[in-house]
Amino acid sequence: MPVYLPTLSRRDFLVGAGSAVVGLSVARAGFSAEGEACELAWLSDTHIPSAPDITARDVNMTANLRQVVGELCGLKSPPAAVIINGDCAYLKGLPADYANLADCVAPLQAAGIPLHVTMGNHDDRQPLFEALKAVRPEASPVQSKHVGVIETPYANLFLLDSMYQVDVVTGELGQQQLTWLAKALDARGDKPAVIMGHHNPQFQAPPEGSRWTGLQDTAAFLELLASRKHVRAYVFGHTHNWSISRRDTLHLINLPPVAYVFGAGKPNGWVHARLDTTGMTLTLHTIDKQHPQQGERVELSWS
Ligand SMILES: [Zn+2]
Structure with missing residues (x-):
């Protein structure tokens, strides 16, 4: 699951299938360089194309990700891990997309910052694994899915794979993954759990004849x-569409894209997540530093 494991060996971080409690791929992210918090960088929807000069909706996606990676490497306290939450590639998860992605994220490796990715509807597991060799899991606890757990001092993160078919908008977790998730959660009831997956929850079935655009399960x-x-x-x-809402006790955090937005005036960028004993502080870092939401901060309590 982790792309880079710079400080400890892969074996130190990864627990292969069969040797963990429920056969998980497990990584650990500890405290950040300064302070007692665990700081993470959350990115989503980078949509990296096969060549750096390709643009979409008047946005150069490669330039946006390069900017974000530069910001992450320049932080006084580097994040303990970076997660790209799906749609890493532009549309069809091409080998050339991931080659460009590997170039974009190379400075993270040089800075010793681990990178994790989840699969979006525009990704393809095999070309990703081939371009970023270290991302290939030793064994996946869920067949044909790319899942794992990141244990941090204050919460455990569960990375899901909601990709249904390459370049099909619908998301699906599937019964096997849900069974794995239930076991993984039950094995880690001692800390708050944060679940990460690419697709949005969709509370109403689509009209007859239309596709689900979010998670169909x-x-x-x-x-x-x-x-x-x-x-x-x-x-x-x-x-x-960057937004935070709540459904009963569950916080729903919709990350902004690093790439293009769908609605005029919406922010693109990344989110800094600071985890401590009381909860999470999320800070939005927009691509356009003049955007009115630059620096927007949200506190979410564990209780
Ligand atoms: Zn996307």
Whole structure:
């Protein structure tokens, strides 16, 4: 699951199938360089194309990601991990897309910052694994899915794979992954749980003849989360629409895209997540530093 494991060996971080409690791929992210918090950088929807000069909706996606990576490497206190929450590639998850992505994120490796990715509807697992060799899991606990857990001092992050088919908008977790998630959550009831996956929950079925655009197994997924009180948040991308809401006790965190937005005036950028004993502080870093939402901060309590 982790792309880079710079400070400890892969073996130190990864627990292969069969040797962990429920056969998980597990990584650990500790305290950041300064202070007692665990600081993470959350990115989504980078949509990196096959060549750096390709643009879409008047945005150069490669330039945006390069800017963000530069900001991350320049932080006084580097994040303990960076997560790209799906749609890493532009449209079809091409090998050339991931070669460009590997170039864009190379400075993170040089800075010793681990990178993790989840799969979006515009990704393809095999070309990703081939371009970023270290991302290939030793064994996946869920067949044909790219999932894992990041344990931090204050919360555990569960990275899901909601990719249904390459370049098909619909998201699906599937029963096997839900069964794995339930076991993984139950094995880690001692800390708050933060779930990350690319697709948004979709609370209503689409009209007859239309596709689901979010998670088509939203009902089963949310029921699973609701029955486990240590689950505090679901973090997703896909809609390119930065927003935070709440459904009962579950925080719903919709990350902004690093790439283009779908609505005029919406922010693109990344989110700095600071985890401590009381909860999470999320700070929005926009691509356009003049954007009115630059620096917007949200506090979410674990209780
Ligand atoms: Zn996207």
